[in-house]
Amino acid sequence: MSKYTRKLKKLFETAPEAETAVLVAIIKQSQSELEVEEHLDELAFLTETLGAKEVHRFTQRLEKPDIRTFVGSGKLEEIQTYVTHFEVDMVIFDDDLSPSQMRNLENELKVKVYDRSLLILDIFLKRAQTAQAKTQVELARFQYLLPRLTRMWTHLERQRGGTATRGGAGEKEIETDKRMIRNQITVLKEKLRKIEKQGETQRKGRKGIVRVTLVGYTNVGKSTLMNLVTKSEVLAENKLFATVDSTVRKVVYENIPFLLSDTVGFIRKLPTHLIESFKSTLMEIQESDLLVHVVDISHPNFEDHIAVVTQTLNELGAGDKPILLVFNKIDMVPPMPSEEELMNMSELEVEEANYLDLEKLQAVYAKKTGIDPVIMAAKSGTNIEAFRESLIREVKKQHLKIYPHYLEDVTYDLSQFDDLEE
Numbered sequence: 070m071s072k073y074t075r076k077l078k079k080l081f082e083t084a085p086e087a088e089t090a091v092l093v094a095i096i097k098q099s100q101s102e103l104e105v106e107e108h109l110d111e112l113a114f115l116t117e118t119l120g121a122k123e124v125h126r127f128t129q130r131l132e133k134p135d136i137r138t139f140v141g142s143g144k145l146e147e148i149q150t151y152v153t154h155f156e157v158d159m160v161i162f163d164d165d166l167s168p169s170q171m172r173n174l175e176n177e178l179k180v181k182v183y184d185r186s187l188l189i190l191d192i193f194l195k196r197a198q199t200a201q202a203k204t205q206v207e208l209a210r211f212q213y214l215l216p217r218l219t220r221m222w223t224h225l226e227r228q229r230g231g232t233a234t235r236g237g238a239g240e241k242e243i244e245t246d247k248r249m250i251r252n253q254i255t256v257l258k259e260k261l262r263k264i265e266k267q268g269e270t271q272r273k274g275r276k277g278i279v280r281v282t283l284v285g286y287t288n289v290g291k292s293t294l295m296n297l298v299t300k301s302e303v304l305a306e307n308k309l310f311a312t313v314d315s316t317v318r319k320v321v322y323e324n325i326p327f328l329l330s331d332t333v334g335f336i337r338k339l340p341t342h343l344i345e346s347f348k349s350t351l352m353e354i355q356e357s358d359l360l361v362h363v364v365d366i367s368h369p370n371f372e373d374h375i376a377v378v379t380q381t382l383n384e385l386g387a388g389d390k391p392i393l394l395v396f397n398k399i400d401m402v403p404p405m406p407s408e409e410e411l412m413n414m415s416e417l418e419v420e421e422a423n424y425l426d427l428e429k430l431q432a433v434y435a436k437k438t439g440i441d442p443v444i445m446a447a448k449s450g451t452n453i454e455a456f457r458e459s460l461i462r463e464v465k466k467q468h469l470k471i472y473p474h475y476l477e478d479v480t481y482d483l484s485q486f487d488d489l490e491e
């Protein structure tokens with residue numbers, strides 16, 4: 070390994086296992102404490118996915134973040150005292166930090182400072198499997214880090230055991246590092262362009278067949294559903310962003326073939342660099358005829374999740390695609406009590422239990438999407454038949470658009486999809 074690659078490697082080391090972290094968020098006037106708590110729950114899950122452990126959270130009511138240190142000076146002092154006393158390894162902010170905020174916070178707190186974007190980027194980096202996904206994440210991470218290099222430099226200093234800043238010499242090093250990263254960005258962009266060109270030819274060859282893509286918030290069960298419908302074994306686990314690469318499989322229902330893709334999940338505030346460099350993966354969505362939007366209906370925030378997914382689809386220019394909604398994880402939703410049981414409960418109890426009226430929900434969303442949503446549990450296969458029926462019905466509709474006379478004996482040339490597994 071050359072000195073150059075060793076240095077690059079060191080610059081981009083991700084957080085080692087089992088570090089401790091405190092989480093920080095501000096509560097805006099328009100927000101409730103509960104809403105921010107839920108955002109922090111998600112941040113804690115992300116932290117856990119990276120292999121670190123939440124030990125405490127801090128919130129502060131502020132209309133907008135402090136331009137210098139994100140939180141006010143009093144709160145910062147509080148965090149600092151805690152971090153020092155309990156020897157916490159990192160401080161993670163639920164919002165994105167500007168390069169100068171990050172620098173200031175690091176100088177004050179003297180531990181690693183993360184924001185939501187960097188956390189997500191690090192998780193993606195850990196999870197990426199294919200050359201394409203790896204290149205995409207590396208590119209996004211370099212672009213994110215470039216303006217924040219001063220901070221990385223101080224990291225290096227500390228790793229080397231030097232505590233004092235080295236003034237001029239440090240500045241020079243930073244410039245060298247910046248140049249190194251800029252070069253690397255150019256190299257990665259070129260590499261990605263080549264990979265994308267290959268993918269494009271592959272995708273172009275897949276014309277004349279209906280294409281369906283599973284979309285949804287992260288951890289809702291897309292890969293589980295994919296595995297249930299196809300014979301593939303896509304990694305499905307209770308971690309955020311288990312899937313970072315997309316997988317395409319050929320499925321044949323009632324003699325009609327279609328392609329089903331599983332792709333990366335969405336989350337609130339997906340880093341823009343990441344969306345940008347994942348454009349080619351997300352192209353799978355843009356080029357689909359039908360989207361299956363999977364929702365974890367047992368999640369307390371499932372409606373916010375639907376909104377985030379809808380918004381992201383709009384941003385990707387895929388807002389007008391037909392959508393089959395799947396309300397998944399029905400096994401985790403407490404059943405609606407009988408009328409008699411309801412009578413015996415106090416108003417507060419009923420309110421706290423937060424029962425879901427599934428029929429009403431189905432009706433509301435059927436109106437919104439024009440297609441009846443399916444309620445199911447992908448893990449156990451509950452209601453898979455209903456899902457199959459809806460899916461094939463929608464696939465047929467799309468199929469008719471490609472082959473208006475498909476009932477009149479069409480023979481498909483399936484050999485063009487031989488590169489795909491079933």
Ligand SMILES: Nc1nc2c(ncn2[C@@H]2O[C@H](COP(=O)(O)OP(=O)(O)OP(=O)(O)O)[C@@H](O)[C@H]2O)c(=O)[nH]1
Nearest residue numbers: 288289290291292293306307310311312334446447
């Ligand atoms: N209880 C329950 N758990 C489920 C169900 N479907 C999936 N899961 C679990 O939910 C977790 C996430 O499932 P995945 O299939 O990996 O979810 P995903 O949407 O592909 O997630 P990402 O790839 O991270 O975006 C796993 O632990 C699954 O076993 C279900 O119907 N019921």
Ligand SMILES: [Mg+2]
Nearest residue numbers: 291292311312
């Ligand atoms: Mg997945």
